[in-house]
Amino acid sequence: xxxxxxxEKIFKILMIFSIFIVVGSLILIxxxxxxNGASSISLDMLTQTSSPRFYLGKGGGGMLNAIVGSLLxxxxxxxxxxxxGICIAxxxxxDFIHPTISNFIRxxxxxxxxxxxxxxxxxxxxIMIAFGMSTSLLFGIIALTLLxxxxxxxxxxxxxxxxxxxxxxxxxxxxxxxxxxxIKVVRRQALPGIVAGILLGLGRGIGDAAxxxxxxxxxxxxxxxxxxxxxxxxxxxxxxxSMPDPNVQSKAYVVAFVLLIIxxxxxxxxxxxxxxSTKYVIK
Amino acid sequence: MENRKLRDLIGTKxxxxxxxxxxxxxxxxxxxxxxxSLYIIQDQSITELLFSSTWKPRSGEFGLLxxxxxxxxVTSIAMIIAVPISLxxxxxxxxxxxxxxxxxxxxxxxxxxxxxxVVYGLCAFIVFVPLVRDVIAPFFGELNSSGFSIFTASxxxxxxxxxxxxxxxxxxxxxxxxxxxxxxxxxxxxxxETVKKVIFRASGPGVxxxxxxxxxxxxxxxxAVSMVIGNQEKIPSSLxxxxxxxxxxxxxxxxxVMSLPRLESALIxxxxxxxxxxxxxxxxxxxxxxxxxSRWN
Numbered sequence: 001x002x003x004x005x006x007x008e009k010i011f012k013i014l015m016i017f018s019i020f021i022v023v024g025s026l027i028l029i030x031x032x033x034x035x036n037g038a039s040s041i042s043l044d045m046l047t048q049t050s051s052p053r054f055y056l057g058k059g060g061g062g063m064l065n066a067i068v069g070s071l072l073x074x075x076x077x078x079x080x081x082x083x084x085g086i087c088i089a090x091x092x093x094x095d096f097i098h099p100t101i102s103n104f105i106r107x108x109x110x111x112x113x114x115x116x117x118x119x120x121x122x123x124x125x126x127i128m129i130a131f132g133m134s135t136s137l138l139f140g141i142i143a144l145t146l147l148x149x150x151x152x153x154x155x156x157x158x159x160x161x162x163x164x165x166x167x168x169x170x171x172x173x174x175x176x177x178x179x180x181x182x183i184k185v186v187r188r189q190a191l192p193g194i195v196a197g198i199l200l201g202l203g204r205g206i207g208d209a210a211x212x213x214x215x216x217x218x219x220x221x222x223x224x225x226x227x228x229x230x231x232x233x234x235x236x237x238x239x240x241x242s243m244p245d246p247n248v249q250s251k252a253y254v255v256a257f258v259l260l261i262i263x264x265x266x267x268x269x270x271x272x273x274x275x276x277s278t279k280y281v282i283k
Numbered sequence: 284m285e286n287r288k289l290r291d292l293i294g295t296k297x298x299x300x301x302x303x304x305x306x307x308x309x310x311x312x313x314x315x316x317x318x319x320s321l322y323i324i325q326d327q328s329i330t331e332l333l334f335s336s337t338w339k340p341r342s343g344e345f346g347l348l349x350x351x352x353x354x355x356x357v358t359s360i361a362m363i364i365a366v367p368i369s370l371x372x373x374x375x376x377x378x379x380x381x382x383x384x385x386x387x388x389x390x391x392x393x394x395x396x397x398x399x400x401v402v403y404g405l406c407a408f409i410v411f412v413p414l415v416r417d418v419i420a421p422f423f424g425e426l427n428s429s430g431f432s433i434f435t436a437s438x439x440x441x442x443x444x445x446x447x448x449x450x451x452x453x454x455x456x457x458x459x460x461x462x463x464x465x466x467x468x469x470x471x472x473x474x475x476e477t478v479k480k481v482i483f484r485a486s487g488p489g490v491x492x493x494x495x496x497x498x499x500x501x502x503x504x505x506x507a508v509s510m511v512i513g514n515q516e517k518i519p520s521s522l523x524x525x526x527x528x529x530x531x532x533x534x535x536x537x538x539x540v541m542s543l544p545r546l547e548s549a550l551i552x553x554x555x556x557x558x559x560x561x562x563x564x565x566x567x568x569x570x571x572x573x574x575x576x577s578r579w580n
Binding site: 115 | 288295299449506
C-alpha cells in the first residue's frame, strides 16, 4: 500500500520537474534574447541598411535591409499561399470531391507540413540552377510559398470542416451554385480560422531560415526587383554569427530580438483578429 | 443566369487544378531530387557514398558515413531527452494540473512552437555551448571539448520537439473516454496507476505517432543544429566531439555549389535521403495518428 503512494509521489515530483524544464526553456530563450538584444539595440540599427563595415564591426549600418527583405519575402509568399490554400481547402469539402480522395489529399498536406524546410530550399535551388538563374527574391518567395501552403491549407480546412451542413443546405436551397456557396457562405463562416491560418503561415515564413538560405543569397541593399538578391532577418543572424569578432556576433542578438518581437506580434495579432472576425459567424 | 453557371464552372475547375497541383507537388519534389542526384550516383556508387567517411568536396570525395552516424546519434539523444519529459508534461497538463495552471501552460507551449529555429540556435550558441564546454563535458571527463558538439545539438533539438510531442499527446489523452478512467479509479487505483495502466495503454497509438512526428522534425532540423554542432564530417569519436548532420551539411556547403557541380549533385542526394527518411516517419506517424483519432469515435 505504501509503495503505491510512494510511486505516485515520485512521479508527481518528476512531472512538476518536467513542467519546469519545458516552461523554463521557454523563459530561458526569451530572457537570453531580450537581455542580450534589448541592451544593445539602437535607432541606427533599425533605420540604416547594412554594409561591409557593419559585418566587420567598424560601426555604422543596421538591419533595415533585412527587415524589409524579410517582409518582401514573407508577405507575397503568404498572399500566394493563402490564395492557393483557400482554393484547396474549399475544394476538399464533400460538395466537390469524394471524402476518400479529400482524405488522401489531407494526408499529402500533413506529410508536406512535416517536410523539413531545407528540402524546399534545396528543391528551389535545384530549379533555380536548372534555369540558370542566380539567388533572388523570386526563388525565396517560391520556397516560402511552398513551405506555407500546407500550414495555411490545413488550418483553413479544419475550420471549414466545422461549418454546419444546414448553412450550406440553405444556400443551395435558394439556388446558389456550389462555387457561390463556397465563396460567399462557407468562406465567411470559416473566417476566424482563415485569419488564424494566414497569420500562422506568416509567422512560420518570416522565421524560417533553411528554405531561404539557399535561395535568396545576401545583399546590403533593399532589393529593387524580383531578380535581386536580398538579405533577410534569419540569414542575417547566421551571417553575423559566422564572423569571428564577438562584437559583431553580439549584433546577431539584436536581429534575433527584432525577429522574435515580429513573430510574437503576429501571434498576438492573430489571437485578437480571430476573435474580432467571429462577428460574421452564425452560431 | 448563364454568367453565374459559367463562373461556377470556371471556379470549380480552377480549384480542381490547384488541388491536383498540390497532390503532385510531392512527386515533383521527389522527381527533382532524384534527377538532381543521378549525376553523383552514376559518378560514384551508392555504397561508396553511404559507407565511406571521407567528405572532401574539393577533391571529389563525398562519403557520408560520418554524417549519417552523426545524424542518428543527435536525433536519438534528442528523442531520449525529449520523450519522457514531454510525456510527463502532457500527463500533468491533462490529469493533474489545476485549471488555472492549464490555462497558463497551453499558450506557453503554443508560443514555444512558434519560435523560429534560428532563435533556438542562437540561444544554444549563447547558453548551451559554454555550458557544455565548461560544465557538462568536464563532468564526463572530456576536458578539451569546444562546446560545439553533438550533445549540444541534441539538447537544443530536444527543446524544439517538446511542443510537437506535448500537444499531440495532450490531444490523444483528452480523447480517452472518461468512463475508462473512472472505472480504474473506482476500483481503488491511484491516479498514477490509472495513468500508467489505462491512459498510456488506451492512447498508445497517439503517443507513438507523437514520437514518430517529433522524430521527423528533429531529423530534418537544419539551422539550429548547424549553428552549434561544429560542422566536422568525420565519424564522431564521442558525444562531445564535433559532428555534422544530413540537414546541416547542406546548410554548410551550399555556398560552393556554383563552382563545384558535383557538390551540387551530392547535396541534392543528401536532400533526397533526408526527404525519404522524413517521409517514411511522417507517413507512419500520420497513419498511426489517424488510427488513434478514430479509436474512440
